[in-house]
Amino acid sequence: MNKSGPLVNIRIVEFAGVGPAPFCAMLLADMGAEIITIDRTVPSGLGIKKDARFNPTTRSRPSMAVDLKSADGRAVVLRLLEQADALIEGFRPGVMERLGLGPEACWETNPKLVFGRGTGWGQEGPLAESVGHDLNYLALTGALSMIGPRHGRPAIPLNLLGDYAGGGLYLALGIVSALLEAKQSGKGQIVDAAMIDGIQSLLTHYFAFMASGRWVFERESNFFDGGAPWYNVYETKDGKHVCVAPVERKFYDQLLEAMALDPVTIPDQLDRETWPELRQRFADIFRTKTRDEWCAVMEGREVCFAPVLTIDEATHHPHMRARRSFLDVEGVLQPAPAPRFSRTPSSIQSAPSIPGSNTHEIMSAWGFSDAEIADLRKISAIA
Numbered sequence: 114m115n116k117s118g119p120l121v122n123i124r125i126v127e128f129a130g131v132g133p134a135p136f137c138a139m140l141l142a143d144m145g146a147e148i149i150t151i152d153r154t155v156p157s158g159l160g161i162k163k164d165a166r167f168n169p170t171t172r173s174r175p176s177m178a179v180d181l182k183s184a185d186g187r188a189v190v191l192r193l194l195e196q197a198d199a200l201i202e203g204f205r206p207g208v209m210e211r212l213g214l215g216p217e218a219c220w221e222t223n224p225k226l227v228f229g230r231g232t233g234w235g236q237e238g239p240l241a242e243s244v245g246h247d248l249n250y251l252a253l254t255g256a257l258s259m260i261g262p263r264h265g266r267p268a269i270p271l272n273l274l275g276d277y278a279g280g281g282l283y284l285a286l287g288i289v290s291a292l293l294e295a296k297q298s299g300k301g302q303i304v305d306a307a308m309i310d311g312i313q314s315l316l317t318h319y320f321a322f323m324a325s326g327r328w329v330f331e332r333e334s335n336f337f338d339g340g341a342p343w344y345n346v347y348e349t350k351d352g353k354h355v356c357v358a359p360v361e362r363k364f365y366d367q368l369l370e371a372m373a374l375d376p377v378t379i380p381d382q383l384d385r386e387t388w389p390e391l392r393q394r395f396a397d398i399f400r401t402k403t404r405d406e407w408c409a410v411m412e413g414r415e416v417c418f419a420p421v422l423t424i425d426e427a428t429h430h431p432h433m434r435a436r437r438s439f440l441d442v443e444g445v446l447q448p449a450p451a452p453r454f455s456r457t458p459s460s461i462q463s464a465p466s467i468p469g470s471n472t473h474e475i476m477s478a479w480g481f482s483d484a485e486i487a488d489l490r491k492i493s494a495i496a
Contacts, residue, residue: 118145118450118459123292126151126193127174127201129468132247132272133280133308134203134231135170140285142173143450143459148201149475150176151190152468154496165465169447173462177476178469178496185494187213193479194219198295199227199288206236216303226301227291231284233275235307247275247308254312259319263333279311334385336360342392343368343382346421347399354421355399355407368416372398469496 123146127138135150142148150171165171180186191214194200200219202209209215216228233250234240240253251257251274261268284306291304322328322335334340343365346356359365362382369376372395380387399407404420411418422430428439428446440449443464450459472495476486489495 116145116147116462117457118143118462119454119457120144120146120289121457123147123199124197125149125199125201125288126190126197128204128209129153129176130203130231132203132231132276133284133306134201136277136281137229137231137284137288137306138174138201139170139172140281140450141288142462144454145457145459145462148174149193149471149479150174150466150468151181151193152176152178152496154178154180154186154469154493165467166443166445168465169442169445171465172442172447174466175463175471175475176466176468177472179472180494181212181214183492183494185489185492189476189481189489189494190214191219191222192481194226195222196479197223197226198292199229201229201231201284201288203231206232206241216301220301224301225295225299227288227295227304228301229284229288229291229304229306231280231306231308233280233308235310236303236305247272247280250275250279250308250312254309254316256312256316259332259338261332262339263331267332274315275308275312279315280306280308283311283314329385340385340388342388342395345392345395347396349402349404349407350400351403353404355404356419356421357395358417360417364415364417367414368418371410371414371416371418374398472496 120141123141125138125141125146125148127134127148127150129135129150129152138148138150179189181190194214210218216226219226219228230236232241233245233247234243248257248269251270256274257267257269259267260270284304287304287306291302295301319328327335329335329340332338332340336344339345344358344360346354348354357368359368365382366376369379380391402410407418408420427433433439438449439446440461442461447461450461453459473486476495477483481489486495
């Protein structure tokens with residue numbers, strides 16, 4: 114098929130992994146980059162279902178299987194990297210170097226190669242080679258301590274903040290930025306996208322809150338952590354939930370009107386001392402109607418209101434349908450590519466590939482002859 118998107122004609126080699134690296138590759142591939150995934154010749158045992166449809170972060174790119182521990186396998190990869198613009202890997206520090214595929218080895222054949230590295234702890238430091246997952250990175254950066262109820266343990270915000278926001282998105286931004294620079298300088302560089310760095314970057318505004326004395330180090334005591342009654346989630350009569358977030362005064366006044374509250378009887382919006390009492394008052398009012406009844410009350414008002422939907426409900430919401438926010442790919446519903454481009458739209462280029470299933474196809478497209486491919490298969494350098 115003809116690829117579409119702003120990154121058409123960019124070639125990237127991705128080393129198969131989990132978490133932020135494949136998510137980054139999905140984003141760039143949806144934007145049109147020609148990405149090939151290097152999988153193991155022996156299954157990794159990562160627990161991914163054999164039906165590739167159910168691993169949508171591997172969509173939009175083909176997969177080949179190479180034995181990276183063999184000299185012939187490494188030679189295949191170096192030949193591919195010689196033609197690539199960038200590389201994506203999510204191994205622990207030192208793994209690529211031990212395989213003979215570190216930055217210096219790659220730059221000998223392709224000095225313009227952008228070397229994208231996604232890790233949790235970064236490429237150096239006492240924890241660099243330690244194991245970890247999203248939750249650990251959230252904990253060490255302080256982000257986890259800020260999320261959840263006042264009394265009780267911190268809440269786990271899925272693995273969105275570390276793996277995907279602090280990891281995959283920053284890795285994608287770093288790679289695209291380095292590609293732009295390489296066009297000017299003719300030189301590649303390493304993109305060190307550590308999840309702890311990304312999470313801390315996401316916290317930038319909160320550091321300003323702390324420095325100015327506007328942040329209380331107790332959960333549910335601040336504007337955006339469930340402390341403010343006007344930035345919160347409330348249960349409705351039917352046991353469902355709605356949320357309100359009228360931070361600006363003009364929107365807050367409209368919320369009070371919608372809730373039939375006289376502003377004269379309400380404390381100042383920013384008076385933290387009165388927040389607990391006002392939260393309870395809001396909670397009592399929201400329990401008087403069902404979620405859908407509140408949706409009807411709030412419709413057309415500028416109150417920063419939304420019902421709390423399940424993922425299934427979200428896929429059927431009229432706004433999501435109008436924007437075609439979800440697409441069906443071989444029977445698996447999944448989010449459409451983001452962000453959106455007016456002239457060079459992204460698209461899901463293809464369904465996820467079974468690991469290693471496109472080896473011959475990829476190698477042919479990247480300049481290997483049928484005889485070379487057959488010889489490499491005989492010695493098990495490729496699957």
